[in-house]
Amino acid sequence: MPQTSDQKLAASSPFQYEHNPQTIEADSFRQIRALTSLEEFNQDQQQVVMRIVHSLGLPDVAEQVRFSANATQAGRQALSNNGHILCDVEMVKQGVTKRMIHQEPLCFLNHSKTAELAKQKSETRSMAALSLWQDHLAGSVVLIGNAPTALFRLLEMIAQGAPKPALIIGMPVGFVGAAESKDALWQAHQALGVECITLLGRMGGSAVTSASCNALLRCNLGEYY
Secondary structure (H helix, E strand, O other), X not given: OOOOHHHHHHHHOOOOOOOOHHHHHHHHHHHHHHHOXXXXXXXXXXXXXXXXXXXXXXXXXXXXXXXXXXXXXXXXHHHHOOOOEEEOOHHHHHHOOHHHOOOOOEOOOOOXXXXXXXXXXXXXXXXXXXXXXXXXXXXXXXXXXXXXXXXXHHHHHHHOXXXXXXXXXXXXXXXXXXXXXXXXXXXXXHHHOOOEEEEOOOOOOHHHHHHHHHHHHHHHOOOOO
């Protein structure tokens, strides 16, 4: 049988590497389990932590992950019920695996009203976009992976009586306000009556945030590593 163009390219390549996506993923998570301290986490929490480690390439980051008492259960239930997924930026939205959800995640950062609201209030667009979340918050899964100001604003809204999401995955990245906003979430979640998953410190980002949501979606489908 003649070789395909892909087979010819692979045969002539000077680089030796794995091509099969299933093999790559399985070996990645085998290594992650071997390198990461997972003993303190339950089965579903381990799936989230491993996805975070996978996204950052840093096994030691597991020490900075925090789960509220019923975070994974609440998140899985909300996702199973097709609750809204609210995202602070488009990169987080695009990172949610579409084959595992039944409705498009929502992001209002580029909504026509957001820029004008931000200008009027002299605040970030990420903060202004949350003004458009109000009707979608109850029972939702919130994903904040970029903007500390969005996480602070969400906490303010909930404290002032806004509907409560089922789960907040708060993992904004950066140097100004990122660590502080996540610490605020962790310190306030019980008083506010919300479940949360967060990654303390400056690390975070769109990839780890959407990956954490994807881990819960995979648990709902029985896909465990």
